[in-house]
Amino acid sequence: MGVPAFYRWLAEKYPMVVVDVVEEEPVEVEGVRVPVDTSRPNPNGLEFDNLYLDMNGIIHPCFHPEDRPSPTTFAEVFQCMFDYIDRLFVMVRPRKLMYMAIDGVAPRAKMNQQRSRRFRAAKDASDAAAEEERLREEFEREGRKLPAKQQSQTCDSNVITPGTGFMAVLSVALQYYIHLRLNYDPGWKQIKVILSDANVPGEGEHKVMSYIRGQRNLPGFNPNTRHCLYGLDADLIMLALATHEVHFSILREVVYTPGQQDKCFLCGQVGHLAANCEGKAKRKGGEYDEKGEAIVPKKPYQFLNIWTLREYLEHEFRMPNPPFKIDFERIVDDFIFMCFFVGNDFLPHMPTLEIREGAINLLMAVYKKEFPSMGGYLTDSCTPDLNRVEHFIQAVGSYEDKIFQKRARLHQRQAERIKREKAQAKRGDDLDPHVRDDLIVPVANFRGSRLASGAVPSPYEQNGAHRERNSQPQKAARISSSGSSIAAAIVEAENDLEAQERENKEDLKSRLKDAIREKSDVFNSENPEEDKVKLGEPGWRDRYYEEKFGARTSDQMEEIRRDVALKYTEGLCWVMHYYYEGVCSWQWFYPYHYAPFASDLRNLSQLNITFELGSPFKPFDQLMGVFPAASAHALPLQYRQLMTDPNSPIIDFYPTDFEVDMNGKRFSWQGIAKLPFIDEDRLLAEIKKVEHTLTPEEARRNSTMCNMLFVNGSHPLSPYIYSLNSKFGNTPNKDLIEIKEKLDPSPSGGMNGYIALCAGDPSPPVFRSPVDELEDIMDNQVICSVYKLPDPHKHIARPPAGVIVPKKLCV
Template sequence: MGIPAFYRWLVERYPRSVVDAVAEDNARGCGVDASKPNPNGLEFDNFYLDMNAIIHPCFHPDGSAAPESFEDVFKAVFKYIDALFAIVRPRKLLYMAIDGVAPRAKMNQQRSRRFRTAKDAADEASKTETSKRDYSREGLESKEKKLDSNIITPGTEFMELLSSALHYYVHLKMNSGPGWRGIKVILSDASVPGEGEHKVISYIRLQRNLPGFDPNTRHCMYGLDADLIMLALATHEIHFSILREDVHRALPKEKDSLQGLTMPSNGEGYVKLFENYISNQRFQFLHIWILRDYLSHELRIPDPKVKVDLDRLIDDFVFMCLFVGNDFLPHVPSLEISEGAIDLLMMVYKKEFSLMGGYLTNSCEVDLDRVEHFIQALGAYESAIFRKRAQAQKEWETRLRCCTSNTNSKGVKGSTKLLVEMRSAVDEVKLGEEGWKKRYYCEKFEVVNDEEIQGVQKHAVSKYVEGICWVMHYYYQGICSWQWFYPYHYAPFASDFNGLQQFEISFNLGKPFKPFDQLMAVLPAASAQALPSSYRKLMTDPLSPIIDFYPTDFELDMNGKRHAWQAVCKLPFIDELHLLMEIRKVEHTLTDEEKRRNSLSVDVLFVHSSHQLSTKIFSFCKRNKNNPKLLKAKVKRKIDPAFSDGMNGYICISTKPVQPAEINSPVDGMESITENNVVSVFYKPPAFHPHIPRVPKGVVMHANSVNKNDIQPAPILWHEKTALVQQRRLQRRLPAKSVSGPHLAKLAHQLVLQKCTTEVGKKRKGDWPEHNNTMNRKKRKIKIRNKLRKLN
């Protein structure tokens, strides 16, 4: 699930949309004055943090030892936010969003990841058991135990402590940091339902088209998930950038490690390590307005029969990309981004646009008749793709055998792993060979005869169609059903999408799980310590009526892939009614503290007492200080956007003081805050109103940053690259620096389409000068142009 390889594809295809972020030398620390002009030449109004993208690397950073305590994690999170804030420097709002309880469709992915994490940890533990026994014999203390990353889930004690730490951090920065004093901060922690990035996008959607809304608000969002790009496009906000690490361009400094490092009791050793980890990071901005420019060229419809609307083309692009992967549905088997699936989708879309009658979507509404036409056109390429994939698989196996043979002949051990990897990647279904569709359904959907195949095929298609409608609604309006999920581990084939008009698509909104309910739905028994004792028994007691939901061993289906992390985790789906029924039987055993952790809450808004919004908050509190409703419920007031930099919504108060004089530190080694000048209240967004997926009126558009010379020629479809080797040879033989990238690609493309005809294929001596040829650059250019003219 997810959209693997999408960002890499985008950077290669639309390179101008990505620019390196500029950070001051000391931006990794907390000494930067963020009130000064932004060194990137852009001033951002609002900065949104997908906090889970920060929490995870702080909890288990790659290439180094893990933190030993929660305090280590919290301090690392503070350092990371410092670094990101110093790069973006928002002028109006910082919104920190942590994943809360997710819709059921997302829980299945979370369940798979957490069970897989537990399985990997168990396997690793078994490998290190011998070394642990050696430690024990020598009287040494084993250092192998690590914090369980599965506790990064709503409802756990860790998430509650993290929220408390972030409350303290915001007070600390707003009381002392000049760049923080003039902004608003919203913290949406794990007690607020919804995925972090979707809480952010919901906030953006609900601010649009209301009094005080500024259509030229400059947004920046941090996060690594590729679906952030889709969500940003779906907002139709022009001034939108996504900040993320450049995972391919970390600084070439030595990798710091905790190995051999003496760890002080206050955890400063880990914090020091993490500062070095951050200093090795390089960041990039992906500018959505430039990506829109690229798409306006890339999705140009030949001879359109309807008026072309870029906003609707972009919505259709978002929709098409659902078929190559998202967090809620498995991708269609024939569509892999690494095999040029997005290029194929766009080619078919442009070719079929007029024939299918126009756009596939209208905001969250999906035209199923046109979608059927579109997917059937995709299905026509399935057999060729599978045949090409089978050919590539055989070639890879041959190379691997040769590698293994050479390794053995040299007397070098370690080839066993290669052989195991090769065997695990074998595709038992043999897609592309006669009978592949029947074998697929029998193997993956566990049916045995034609009647069962037909039934499961139709049901899988209907549920998949429901899924794409569900996801579009989620991206464009918000959750339309908390309980809906796709009930299979695999997707149907594109060629199976028939009769879509007969499906009646409707959803019941329902309500989100409680935090402990979600923990029971997604955690393995190995992480049961994150739950109250009465809940643990349901996960671990052999006599538990729901023990089947928590297998300690399960199948990992490589599904034709080569790497273990790509395997399909075939866990049983949770029976929601059965699960909740058993949970309700033990819910009465919860303590008051556990009941609080198991409840849902709302966002918290922070402003400095010097902010003009604070005067409205104080007057509201003063007027309601004797209101008896404060003892039973929160009291709310509509925000005047004139006092909040255009932000709409409601402030809510309770019996808690909005400006306590002192803030105690929940993190060891960090001082308490005295003379606090920060005000905090609950915040609720404006009432729901439909999202208008168009560029808002009054937007000042950027100058066109992309022209036709920046557009690469349409790539050769992956399954049609029958002369790939010849193409590479020709590219190697072309003179260096003689033509620009797009023209070079066009030449290679033309040569392959000509199937290396006699003139080119014979490669007569002198036709294509080698790199060290003495022919000067001008003559080389003339020769290339002449070749192009002849081919055209």
């Protein structure tokens, strides 16, 4: 789902769902920084029980943080993450549970999207490196000094994938952080912490949802549990709705300020949101730290309250004279299902529906109009009623011609406007600079060599010359009057040089972003891709299947159309099951790059859709399925050779170049990467031949593990873990997997499930720091166990008995 588009739609249509977070800041007392006491009441007026972190929404921003220089080592990334989590903890202050969920191996349906993203990331990184080298040479010709390029462990963000060495070290670093906080922070002392790292299969947010669904309606479960989930993906909102837990908030950064929706938070420019920002971060003059690095203000945060969204939806879906009494909980399920049509992580969105064009409003309007004649709801918990789905989507399809015609008109106007603006800008650039008011510069400011050649000085040279002319007499006076030594003058000159290099570095970064954006803009291309489909013009359906699917005859078109409709409908059923019950097939995926039209989903009730559960890939299998050859360094040698050796039997899976279909979009990153789909049988057959070469450490990275549960020794649950260790502490590691004890929900704070022994010492007296500059934990008081979910039971898609619904806002 388009993250900024959906969140923007939601916040604009239902403004009261978002509430600004009140943050308490640390204070300084006599130069000593005093952290916030998180054991005190939450200043937001809410006391949350559980905080869940979709950790990939933390890891990625910490590879490229906005409030500090980009890290060059993993240790710096970890320190950034610790600060990030600390800030979130201060905002939420959970009283029972902190759940950290890192993406593990994903279902095959998600792996296709991951493959596309990682191949694009590698290609973009290569293009950016070439452009940066060109700019560096240009700066050098101008005599502008730049700091030397630093070697960095973080240059390839593709390592944020299960199975890599980085993810293994990350798990240890987070275990250290958890021990640190549980030992020393009063706000953490009485909470449980679950760490589900990259060796536990499943996407982070879906592991969280499995935990929440697994607790509901069991003995000891509190129906008024207050949940808070942090993450950046828009689908978290749908997942929260699907739990039917009323007291649920989504914590996220503010993408834009209400009332200034067209203004980017980062650069202050209009026309895009922060999530799509390619420009330079907005900085006020003079805001620099002691190292000379520009200071970026902290982003504010918001709570998106699900109970308020439910109230809005209840109001939105009121229907006059309904054919039967409306069950609002079923309406919520139908709303979630409808939103799948505008895009999700597992299916391409229909060409008919674009969020920015009001697609969700259209879907809701059609639903309300057709509800009396549909005969009932679109879904029953996780199961779509395909006969009603066909009725509904055919009604949506009746608008396709109008939608495409309107879109074509808008695209034509946009193209004409952009071409006109670019032409005006070009004419302005071609004017003689000496007759342009904004470029008139005193001749005395020009550098000699540049003036002699008749060249126009860069703004850097203009400012530098001005500083140099004005500062020299002042420097001489200072040196003379103070009697400072020549050494002091040299130090000052070196400081000026360093400041100049920093300024050049910032300019380089800004120009690099501008250059990359310009190159990715189809309106700057001399040979823009021709739109051969021409949606909205007669014959668009046949042209679509001819151009996008390679159909050449009417029989081929009909055969492809039927198969695409079948696979897409399978996908809708798969996604609905995934949201409500978990994975129903690890191997299923949508085998096309494009979606059908809404009007193509016909005869759905005749389809027989079943799924086979299967099993998840191993971490290295997934890496081989989603990584480009440029990221092969993160894999063991024999695996690496399968990706890079020209004679590899699967070398065709790793193209160094690939077609990007712009598909009517403006920027290259919005296009569709037409990568070959992985043949699972071929891939696994070749991997099997080299798996025996793994070292013990690599084999561990390639294994499946369990969630880890941590508590302080003073927690009521700790005696049960100590007791388990006393009874089974001498059991060989290979037999530990069979041992588990059911949790008593009373000492666990209402948590159900099982605990089991972890390998190694569950409570080492000293926990060694894996992070540079952080001290070992001495006299450790934290104990760890394995945590396993309760036995599977059906998710009841409605609020549990005893829930107290918050007072309505009368929206």
